[in-house]
Amino acid sequence: MEMTGAEIFVRCLKEEGVDILFGYPGGAVLHIYDALYQQKDVSHVLVRHEQGAVHAAEGYAKSTGRVGVALVTSGPGATNAVTGIADAYMDSVPMVVFTGQVPTSLIGNDAFQETDSIGITRPIVKHNFLVKDVADLAATIKKAFYIASTGRPGPVVVDLPKDVTAARGPFKYPKSVHLRSYKPTVKGHPGQIKRAFDLIIKAERPIIYAGGGVILGKAADELTRFAKTLGYPVTNTLMGLGGFPGSDSQFLGMLGMHGTYEANMAMHHADVVIAVGARFDDRVTGNVEKFCPHAKIVHMDVDPASISKTVKVDVPIVGEVKEILKDLLVLLHDSGKKPNASALQNWWKQIEEWRALECLKYDRDSELIKPQFVIERLHALTGGDAYVTSDVGQHQMWTAQYYKFDKPNRWINSGGLGTMGVGLPYAMGVQMAHPDETVICVTGEGSIQMCIQELSTCLQYGLPLKVVLLNNRYLGMVRQWQEFFYQGRYAMSYMDALPDFVKLAEAYGHIGMRIQHPQDVDGALKEALSMNDRLVFMDFITDERENVYPMIPAGAGQNEMILI
């Protein structure tokens, strides 16, 4: 059947099962908007800034595991999308971003609103395509979704010149994709799995170190069964939280720079580290020279390039972690072998001693609102079952530490790029994907101002988000580093001239609350959570001097944490 490129575009989205698209119109994509206007299958969310569109698509993807989709115009539309694309790349978010482009005849002429979107995004995408002929459009979109969602997921950019969206061409959506150069490994190598098993089962001081790959690979159930069967301790990375139940006694908390003492000490003293879908990021390892000095390391990951990149491992297994864990469970069952019970008992005894230090304790008698307290109460009052997004800074770390995520895809934050401004637009995407769930955005007064304009989008689409602003009047994470490492010279970290956030929320048509005393925290949270048809913006005036503990300072090993 013949149709225009713009109509083909819409049909392709429908074929891919895309129900929602986040975007912002402009000259180069007008044909597409015209085609979107004339149909009902794919709904479009109009954001207030293209960065918001891409982050919202990420929020949608991170909370569902499905591909998020964004559409922006050429030139400034595309450049505004860049931060979101980079954010998705660093966190391996399955996403397809469509950028408008000037007509093919004008490409290279410095035409109005022309940028080399393919060139600009090349280092921050899994792949990108420029469609030069309408005849290639459907097949290219098919490839884009396939690449974005398979193997190690990631963002794919498809650049669409205006004339291609106007031209008429045949529509035939390919049933499958074959790319001779792209064949992600699914099953792990049986020999490697056997080697890993032998090491794992004989471990005396084992630890399971699980990352975002468990969430992306939809392997939380398998991981939990694996860990439960063995009785081994589990730690999660920032991106892996929820991959193993946070309230389980086998869970040691997050590891890394602001991880728990018990998690980091267990890593340091372990004899076998079982890394599952984690990438030995520098915020996890601290000084790599001092990382896990006594351990043999098993590493399962779908991306071979993540293996032995920063830390040399002993048993690499390339494949989907879900499949590998299943195979390990079969071996565990069929071999009838059991872990070394007495060694394990001693190991747990040691771990409980570390845990008894209560590294996450804080002053509960303070007159001031402690940010940790707000998160703890939030956890209690939502039954630990909300979808929680955060921005970047101290509030992000406190949320990771004190909100015990029991399920995957509930914790949505920017780990790799550490992008301030993501929290609110992430939450929009999450709420769109889960209209009946409680969605909370924990933020700081610095971060929220980077995408504050999206409060307007929230009103337009009636998104009943709950914004928890931990307002410490400082770019807190920056202030903390200046306190620790720059003798308290607080250069540009005090946020002067803050707006009245209550009035600001009201100006955007939402409900604003200001909470100044610890005894008012519960009441405010309860009231806000009970309003399931309104966005409530809670401005918690918190202790400006609070720091995130514990901490591994730069250059130190995991056993050299600063405790409170």
Next chain:
Amino acid sequence: MRHIISILMENESGALSRVAGLFSARGYNIESLNVAPTHDPTLSRMTLVTHGNEAIMEQIVKQLNKLIDVVKLMELEEAPAVERELMLIKLRADGEAREEVKRLSDIFRGRILDVTNKIYTIELTGTSDKLDAFVEAVGESRILEVVRSGAMGIARGERVLRA
């Protein structure tokens, strides 16, 4: 250590910049790079010469394989292979040096492509080492211009790189 990587990649605009971009973004070094379409017009063959220890080479190979446009690659020195580079060199060849330049060219099995009464333009092929040796032998002061293709390579015997 010096390594030669042969890469078969999609003959598409942008493929070359993905490889070049990967090397600059990750701080890998490129000593030379040579690329042209193969007998199959959908494929290009690239030969890339780089330096790095074992860990860096492992990452380079993995990162290259991750690029969607890279179909296949091999590290040439893992098995016996032939390496060749082409050089065109323009030399001042006047007075008594004229005979000397000719003699050197013969020793290195060069071909004189173009002659004026002051200049020889010579074609040479061989390993990059051999070309270096020729450049050294004629001496800086005689050289007017050098064009080198960068190394290319192919495995000996049965071993082939194909899609």
